[in-house]
Amino acid sequence: MLIAGLSGITTSSAPLVDELADVGVGGIFVARGDVESSTQVTRLVADIRARSPHPLVVATDEESGRVSSFATVFGPSPSARRQAAEHTTVEVRQLAHDLGSKLSAVGVDLDLAPVADLDGGPYNGTIGDRSFSADPATASRYALADATGLADAGVRSAVKHFPGHGRSVGDPEVARSQVDAPLADLKASDLVPFGDLIKAGVPVVMVNHVEYTALDPDVPASLSPAVYQLLRDMGFKGVAITDAVGMGAVNVRWTYEEAAVKAVSAGADGVLTTEGESARAMRDGLVAAVEQGRLSEDRLNQAAARMAALGGVNALRLTCQTAEVPHLTGSGR
Numbered sequence: 001m002l003i004a005g006l007s008g009i010t011t012s013s014a015p016l017v018d019e020l021a022d023v024g025v026g027g028i029f030v031a032r033g034d035v036e037s038s039t040q041v042t043r044l045v046a047d048i049r050a051r052s053p054h055p056l057v058v059a060t061d062e063e064s065g066r067v068s069s070f071a072t073v074f075g076p077s078p079s080a081r082r083q084a085a086e087h088t089t090v091e092v093r094q095l096a097h098d099l100g101s102k103l104s105a106v107g108v109d110l111d112l113a114p115v116a117d118l119d120g121g122p123y124n125g126t127i128g129d130r131s132f133s134a135d136p137a138t139a140s141r142y143a144l145a146d147a148t149g150l151a152d153a154g155v156r157s158a159v160k161h162f163p164g165h166g167r168s169v170g171d172p173e174v175a176r177s178q179v180d181a182p183l184a185d186l187k188a189s190d191l192v193p194f195g196d197l198i199k200a201g202v203p204v205v206m207v208n209h210v211e212y213t214a215l216d217p218d219v220p221a222s223l224s225p226a227v228y229q230l231l232r233d234m235g236f237k238g239v240a241i242t243d244a245v246g247m248g249a250v251n252v253r254w255t256y257e258e259a260a261v262k263a264v265s266a267g268a269d270g271v272l273t274t275e276g277e278s279a280r281a282m283r284d285g286l287v288a289a290v291e292q293g294r295l296s297e298d299r300l301n302q303a304a305a306r307m308a309a310l311g312g313v314n315a316l317r318l319t320c321q322t323a324e325v326p327h328l329t330g331s332g333r
Contacts, residue, residue: 001307003027005274006034012047016276023279026307027057032069045107055312059110079129089145096149104154112158114146116193119166126171136192143193151328159197161208164190172209172249183214201326203238209249220249228267238326239306241270257285265295269303
């Protein structure tokens with residue numbers, strides 16, 4: 001259930017590679033600091049896969065525009081806002097297909113994109129031009145085109161940041177951030193793109209670290225049972241993952257292992273940490289929580305089954321539960 005970052009390593013000779021294999025993480029996260037060239041990343045990913053005791057999900061953060069792990073290799077790309085302003089959805093789907101083909105070629109099979117948040121504010125805001133539009137219908141059409149283009153190339157998408165980051169005050173990467181809008185307002189706007197992508201069959205949704213007073217006022221969404229229940233009530237049957245739990249909105253209040261336990265207890269299937277060195281403590285924290293009765297074994301098995309299915313593993317062999325990951329309509333997957 002853990003997706004662990006590589007912490008800036010570029011070769012498989014780094015001790016962290018053996019550490020993550022020993023821990024048995026379900027996925028790795030390739031960040032900008034791990035990328036020197038296409039050949040280097042391809043070799044690194046292949047070596048890590050070979051050492052893993054089971055198939056791995058290989059994820060990265062490759063949005064269009066300023067959030068790009070592969071910008072030095074793939075070159076610059078237009079922001080989501082610019083794409084929506086200058087291109088049709090057909091063209092955006094092709095752009096995403098081209099990007100997905102490059103990611104697939106280096107071994108990445110999960111892109112933490114597209115951004116489905118609504119934001120019409122300054123381009124350099126926390127979301128800003130990472131959003132396709134402040135209009136729910138426009139954001140929905142373009143986010144779906146982006147996700148489908150990735151899927152056409154064999155790369156799954158993790159739509160983010162549920163339940164909508166655009167209204168937030170503050171940056172959760174640094175400190176606590178909050179949205180005070182009533183749930184009815186969220187349903188009428190911020191949640192619309194997520195609902196449309198869920199109906200289309202998006203396989204993964206990332207949950208953010210913003211606090212929503214209408215749902216759970218003192219807990220980040222990523223650790224809130226009410227937020228995961230809302231996601232499931234919207235019909236989502238795929239894999240719910242957290243944003244990176246090393247961000248300030250979480251990490252200044254809970255340790256990595258505490259955050260992992262709270263997230264899985266709340267309803268997360270996968271927990272993302274960009275600091276791979278924290279994975280062992282997170283795993284041990286989850287085991288201890290089950291042994292001590294603080295985390296339901298059924299909830300653990302449900303999460304593990306979904307993550308196993310995402311990684312191409314027969315979930316029954318691990319958990320005695322079945323799980324299927326949805327796929328986007330028309331993607332050919």
